[in-house]
Amino acid sequence: MTASRRIEALLQDRFGEPFTVDPGWPGLERIESLIKHRVIRRYSPQPVDAALIRLICACALSAPSKSDLQLRDVVVVENQATRQEIAGLIPDMPWIGQAPVFLVFLGNGRRIMEIARLRTKPFPNNHFDLVFNAATDAAIALATAVAAAEAMGLGACPISVIRDHAARVGALLDLPERVIPFAGLCIGWPADEGRMSPRLPLAMTVHRDRFDEENAPDAIDAYDRRREQMAPYRTQRDTQMWGETARYGWSEDKARQYAQPQRGDFGAYVRSRGFSMD
Template sequence: MDVFDVLHQHRSIREYHDDPIASELLDEILQAGVRASSSGNMQSYSIIVTQDKARREALFEPHMKQNMVVDAPVLLTFCADFRRMRKWLQQSEAPLNFDNFMSFMIAAIDATLVSQNVAIAAEAKGLGLCYMGSTLANCDQIGEILELPEGVVPVVGYSLGYPAENPEIRDRLPMDGLIHHEVYQDHDDDTIQSIYHDRETAGWARYMSYPELKKMIEDSDVENLAQVYTKLKYTRESHVTFSNTVLNYLAKQGFMNHEPS
């Protein structure tokens, strides 16, 4: 498939056929993925390929009980990983500098870049996937199940398999709300309303088309799509909790060392 066709046809797949992914195909996709850009060409990431059903079932709860975790034949978890390089540095008697938040960010960006390369390669081969924010939100639980040692943190993950559904392509915000030329152009109130106008309509209709979500909305004090995001979907309380989880896990995994200011 043409790469532009692949990109424009992306949609999240949550229902999968039982067909396994051939090891040769999976290897081909991963080999294409690791050609992604990488800071300093360090490849400060690792990819965990989970196919064992029992382990996928163990990941079901920390992945917020999303059915695709057990229904898809493969789960891919992309980890920020400086453990491998720290060992090499130690063997080479080089300073162990990669034990701080900046190092985590470098590795997290590397992991995210390779995850998207793998995703594009997979979709070009007719596979479907769905990214899961639960990978980072519950990184401590997922890290324990995947037996991640110090220096490794799960950042990005998704289910992978042959699609058993053909959902509509989701809308995106208009280009003039996303692209800034030369410098950042802060939007005035009217422009903000214009940028989010179609999303307000389409997004609200989408949520109200699901009986469970419709009931949840009707049983709450939510009146518009913005409130769905912040009162139901991404609450302050949940984000504070997940923030503390990530920060505590980063400290445990050796990414929060720093010199006194």
């Protein structure tokens, strides 16, 4: 099968709608590697060479950065005691402690302020945009690291839940003011094929000229049914509160997940680290 046909089949599985890919388009091998993305949570014991991790970090930090400010950093967590303490904070994700490599991506608003001080310039921009730019830079670097790891045959799993424990993770990593943990990333050689997550249809998430969600309820129902056929949930969330339902799809799971407060103290933590949220 040609690369274009493989991409068409992958996109059909991912989005549940037909795609046409011209075999003459350039870069299809790279496109295929992006479309094939799967989260990997089980890893072989084979170690990952430190030089390979350095290369992945270099790829991540080669990614676009807002105004070339470079408001992101990466911590390679090599100390096993530190790693296991982070893993212990999140016991329902054992792969944090088991993966051969664990990185933490940081949003760094400190460096540009230090540069202003070094060059004796004012810095009137410690407001919410600094936080937003640092988080965006970290997110772009994280996504690029995933793509780089997968291009090498490695598997990866982002860990955003470290922000549930931002203060403790920040202390463990000795983060200074205006540097905050954005997400972790497990990396290793895959022990299985992982799982492909079906996505919402492009008709719902790609807009032309103006935002339009007129048909969102029907599209979400259809997506729930398709996802249930492809990757049904093994368990239902918070049954002690919501009970069990015959039809348990993506929308029900996410509604239940966010029916509980999530990281209500994160804004206070960010402020405590010297960022302004105004």
